[in-house]
Amino acid sequence: MRIGELAKATGVSTRSLRYYEEQGLLPASRGANGYRDYGEQAVRVVAFIQDLYRAGLSSEIIRQILPCAGSARPQGDCTELLARVRQVRDQLAHQEQQLAVRRKMLERYLSGAATPAGLEAHLNRAH
Structure with missing residues (x-):
């Protein structure tokens, strides 16, 4: 599928998809016409990828997670x-x-029921 179709299917902008590709998170092949x-x-x-970003993970960590998360047996040791x-x-x-x-x-x-810490002392000095 082309980038526009993927964007529509996922609700993610084409700009974000290009970024994911640049970061090594989302592989794309190129046709003879140069289209992804x-x-x-x-x-x-x-x-x-979206879930991992929402969880606060960086692109670097996500890039490391992806090979360990696939259905195929992970390459290398994922323990670390x-x-x-x-x-x-x-x-x-x-x-x-x-x-x-x-x-x-x-x-x-x-x-x-309470005054923010330090505010009570400030209020007492003002009066």
Whole structure:
């Protein structure tokens, strides 16, 4: 399929698809006319790439993941890569915990149950 067809099938811009190709994430063959041609797996690969980007992974890590994620047996050892992905997952979990704490603090402030840290001392000096 051509790039426009892939863009339509995935909802991803042609610019992003070209970027994925430049980054070595999405292989494309070239016809005699120079047009990109993508295989039948391209729609699933693009969806997977999008998921990994949304998870906060970089192009470099995604490029390493793709050979380990295919249906064929991975080439090389994916153990180190899996450890890196786990590390990213754990960082995201930590960020989620921090956000939950901040959200609770804001909810307490909005409900009148608490004053943001340091603000109470500032308010007392102003009066």
